[in-house]
Amino acid sequence: MDSLSIFSFWIRVALTGLIAALVVLWVLPEDRDALRPVVEVQAATPAPADPHPAPASYAPAVERAAPAVVNVFTSKTLPRHRSLYEQPMYRQFFGHGLRQVPERTQNSLGSGVIFSPRGYVLTNNHVIEGADAIQVLLDDGRALQAEVVGTDEETDLAVLKVPHEGLPSIVVGDSEHLRVGDVVLAIGNPFGVGKTVTQGIVSATGRTHMGISAIENFIQTDAAINPGNSGGALINARGELVGINTAIYSSAGGSNGVGFAIPSHLALQVMKDIVEHGRVIRGWLGVQGRQVTLRDARLNHMSRPEGVLITEVVGRSPAARAGIRPGDLLLAVDGTPVADALDAFQRIARHRPGDRIRIDGLRAGQPVRWQVTVAERPKFRSSPPVAGR
DSSP states (O other): OOHHHHHHHHHHHHHHHHHHHHHHHHHOHHHHHHTSOOOOOOOOOOOOOOSSOOOSOSHHHHHHHGGGEEEEEEEEEEOOOOOGGGSHHHHHHHTTOSOOOOOEEEEEEEEEEEOSTTSEEEEEHHHHTTOSEEEEEOTTSOEEEOEEEEEETTTTEEEEEOSOOSOOOOOBOOOTTOOTTOEEEEEEOGGGSOOEEEEEEEEEEEEOOOSSOSSOOEEEEOSOOOTTOTTOEEEETTSOEEEEEEEEOOSSSSOOSOEEEEEHHHHHHHHHHHHHHSSOOOEEOOEEEEEOOHHHHHHTTOSSOOSEEEEEEOTTSHHHHHTOOTTOEEEEETTEEOOSHHHHHHHHHTSOTTOEEEEEEEETTEEEEEEEEOEEOOSOOOOSOOTTO
């Protein structure tokens, strides 16, 4: 067979194969589709019935909670400053007949929440701090003079008492199980315009290191919170209190959708301590600490800095009795790792006197564990980043 015949033979074979392939693709389209790229997506399954479907209106929740939210008005007398004409040199020429500059009164406003029918009202400490007179305006229009039962600077909370019983009180909800995305409503008196309700969601929980107070565990929300809302209620969609509105993050003083509220479980504990004991009772170990540096970590054979380096131990304190020394590293409280000094301080402060807690740490790079009986924290003001003080 010559070369031309061989070439013709292979041409016929190739054409026959091509025609056969086209016939197969035409007759069997599913095989043709199988050759194409496939995009896989996850389709939603039918959603189960929601036991708490979103209401068409939050009016029932507001009607349930609003009567327990009050306006708080305070006044403070500012010291009188001597005018230029009251100086001795001018009195030589003009005598004592010059009009003196009168004392000035500074008024401010905020909000509060009635926690008890017996007239206990919870608000922020910064709302009433330094006030000479405090007036609470109820939802029905009555104005009552209030007295300060006690304050707690470390959480920025204050308890007031009005001389009236049978008042509408708030229903306290479960703030410890709030989820990001839950609907919340803020009720208060922004800018003094009167009782106002704003709506949003829980943007975050457990916010710390905001520099607002010594003990921080804030609920963050985008519900509008403005000056005058401080001390007011943050409620859930059922009208239950989940937080006390406290602060906003703003460069211009108005709401930017970043507001903070003290969780109701923390606020309730502070109020109960103040009313029942006259003070807030917190746990204390008697140590001071700072962040662990890279050098500290290397000296203790750690791969990265973590925990708190103990810098001072108060004599005869619970920590001293347990054998904790300066230079030790505190890594965990009751098995939960400690993020930093502020985290340790707040974790220990939540314990009650007499509680036994387990402290895990390092000493010269070697693991060590202490069992410490918590004492009551002494009354003194301190900076937040102090562990157990």
